[in-house]
Amino acid sequence: MNSGVKKKSVTRRSILWLLAVGGGLFFGNGPLLDLRLSAALRTLLYGLTLLAGYLCLMAGSLRISRLMKSRLLEDPFNEENESFMQEMRLKTNEHSVNLPTRFRYKGKLHTGWINVVNPFRATIVLGTPGSGKSYAVINNYIKQSIEHGSAIYLYDFKFPDLSLIAYNHLRTHLDGYTVRPKFYVINFDDPHHSHRCNPLAPELLTDIADAYEASYTVMLNLNRSWTEKQGDFFPESAITLFAAIIWYLKIYKGGRYCTFPHVIELLNQRYEDVFTILSTYPELENYLSSFMDAWKGGAAEQLQGQIASAKIPLSRLISPALYWVMSGNDFTLDLNNPQAPKVLCMGNNPDRQSIYGAALGLYNSRIIRLINQKGKLKSAVIIDELPTIYFRGLDNLIATARSNKVAVCLGFQDFSQLKRDYGERQATVIMNTVGNIFSGQVVGDTARMLSERFGRIVQQRESMNINRNETSMSVNTQLDSLIPAAKISNLSQGMFVGAVADNFGEEVRQKVFHAQIVVDSEQVKREEKAYKPLPEIYSFRDEEGRDTMQQEVQDNYRRIKKEVEQIIQDELKRIEQTPELAHLLKSEEK
Numbered sequence: 001m002n003s004g005v006k007k008k009s010v011t012r013r014s015i016l017w018l019l020a021v022g023g024g025l026f027f028g029n030g031p032l033l034d035l036r037l038s039a040a041l042r043t044l045l046y047g048l049t050l051l052a053g054y055l056c057l058m059a060g061s062l063r064i065s066r067l068m069k070s071r072l073l074e075d076p077f078n079e080e081n082e083s084f085m086q087e088m089r090l091k092t093n094e095h096s097v098n099l100p101t102r103f104r105y106k107g108k109l110h111t112g113w114i115n116v117v118n119p120f121r122a123t124i125v126l127g128t129p130g131s132g133k134s135y136a137v138i139n140n141y142i143k144q145s146i147e148h149g150s151a152i153y154l155y156d157f158k159f160p161d162l163s164l165i166a167y168n169h170l171r172t173h174l175d176g177y178t179v180r181p182k183f184y185v186i187n188f189d190d191p192h193h194s195h196r197c198n199p200l201a202p203e204l205l206t207d208i209a210d211a212y213e214a215s216y217t218v219m220l221n222l223n224r225s226w227t228e229k230q231g232d233f234f235p236e237s238a239i240t241l242f243a244a245i246i247w248y249l250k251i252y253k254g255g256r257y258c259t260f261p262h263v264i265e266l267l268n269q270r271y272e273d274v275f276t277i278l279s280t281y282p283e284l285e286n287y288l289s290s291f292m293d294a295w296k297g298g299a300a301e302q303l304q305g306q307i308a309s310a311k312i313p314l315s316r317l318i319s320p321a322l323y324w325v326m327s328g329n330d331f332t333l334d335l336n337n338p339q340a341p342k343v344l345c346m347g348n349n350p351d352r353q354s355i356y357g358a359a360l361g362l363y364n365s366r367i368i369r370l371i372n373q374k375g376k377l378k379s380a381v382i383i384d385e386l387p388t389i390y391f392r393g394l395d396n397l398i399a400t401a402r403s404n405k406v407a408v409c410l411g412f413q414d415f416s417q418l419k420r421d422y423g424e425r426q427a428t429v430i431m432n433t434v435g436n437i438f439s440g441q442v443v444g445d446t447a448r449m450l451s452e453r454f455g456r457i458v459q460q461r462e463s464m465n466i467n468r469n470e471t472s473m474s475v476n477t478q479l480d481s482l483i484p485a486a487k488i489s490n491l492s493q494g495m496f497v498g499a500v501a502d503n504f505g506e507e508v509r510q511k512v513f514h515a516q517i518v519v520d521s522e523q524v525k526r527e528e529k530a531y532k533p534l535p536e537i538y539s540f541r542d543e544e545g546r547d548t549m550q551q552e553v554q555d556n557y558r559r560i561k562k563e564v565e566q567i568i569q570d571e572l573k574r575i576e577q578t579p580e581l582a583h584l585l586k587s588e589e590k
Helices: 012-027 030-034 039-066 133-147 161-172 208-222 224-228 233-255 260-267 271-278 289-296 300-317 320-326 350-371 394-404 415-422 424-433 444-454 521-529 549-577 582-589
Strands: 097-105 108-116 123-126 151-156 182-187 342-347 379-384 406-412 436-439 456-466 471-481 495-499 512-517
Touching (some): 097 133, 133 161, 133 406, 161 182, 208 350, 233 271, 260 320, 271 549, 300 350, 320 350, 394 406
Parallel strands (some): 123 436, 151 379, 182 342, 379 406
Antiparallel strands (some): 436 495, 456 471
């Protein structure tokens, strides 16, 4: 009576063997009757094979009823339950970024599309090194932004990897722009291949608050731990002193010497001379009050500590090549000016990240303020390896730039990186305000956070109970993670999970995706073979064709130092010749 009880030992293979042997013996024994044997022997062989075939067929039929049929055994990793239908339609508009995909659903391979129909709601691209975030997503974001005619600010941490893509794609896709854009590069490693631009141009500083913001950006790039120490005495002292010197150079002789190199050099002069000069300007009085109190009160150790907190980190930026790049005016930072659009690539160097990051951060803060304005050309801010540089005001840009058609794309490896370098509060704001998210393989808290963001789905569960007398099966449904954290932690290269945002009238029915982003590798190789190197900006050649870069860069470095020394001399002379200020020099001598 228990012939139908399920057994794990019963397999399809054993059943098929019994049925095949039984069928062969039962139906294929006819030729035995034609053998040249006695009639009795032929009859015996025929009967035995007939009986054996019958028994094998019976045994195979009985085992069919004992075969365990469970989807759990066929799908141990729950792939079937956790697969879902994704967007298969291509949705495009004049701003969209569209990526072809392949995904599996109900055991079949399907083709689909990831449609970022509103890139102005910001995009984050996550993934551990080698997950394919740059190759599959960021490179396409650069290319399609150029094809749509956007002004572009591109931060290239491993210069010139992304800059080469932007430059060569721009060369072949100028038809997307109404006004032909110009291509610019900032690169401190090689002045031959870098334009010059002054991020502290006096026309960009309309208020002393702008000087404070520039100072804040530089100091936090030099000292990442200060993001969690805002308001502390020594960090605020360094920021305030640097801001006061910036504003002084802005108002001195109409801002003629208002450049980042001049600020650094002035900060490194004798503090007695610097404070004496700055104290003669009423608009700087409040900024210098703590320093003046320490100086006049004889608190020399405190004053030295305040000054050193600014001098020591900034001394790392003293570089002739950096001075050369940041003291010129080849272009302005209004990248999305409709009459003069620009594609600007900022090149960093992983080996000099801590040095260049502060200077590049200053460009960033200026650019963000200028592009996030109404009435400008649509633009894209593409930042790969975001934690390697500090963007002051990045969270505000994400929150407000949508109405000004600024598409922000941020690439980094893990949420913990962002928390370490931007502070937990700002990192959380950045993660929670983006509308589009792509993620390759990530682990830990980042994977769990993404799994919660993607939501849950109704999944079917089966259970089976087997004992000597009966077998019982139950099927139920329950809400479970659409994409579990464990699955995100084990994604293959090129596989991405994520979600996109949509627009009124351009609704994307299935916003969540879990698919392989398809990249035509052969086409990419053909494009790369046709790439031209980045153009040489400055030749630095004399009449005999010799490279004079080192000499010209050093000459510029020495000129800036002499100009600052001359400023000190002229200002001290002015104070000495002004009766109401002359007492400042006497108090200094005392």
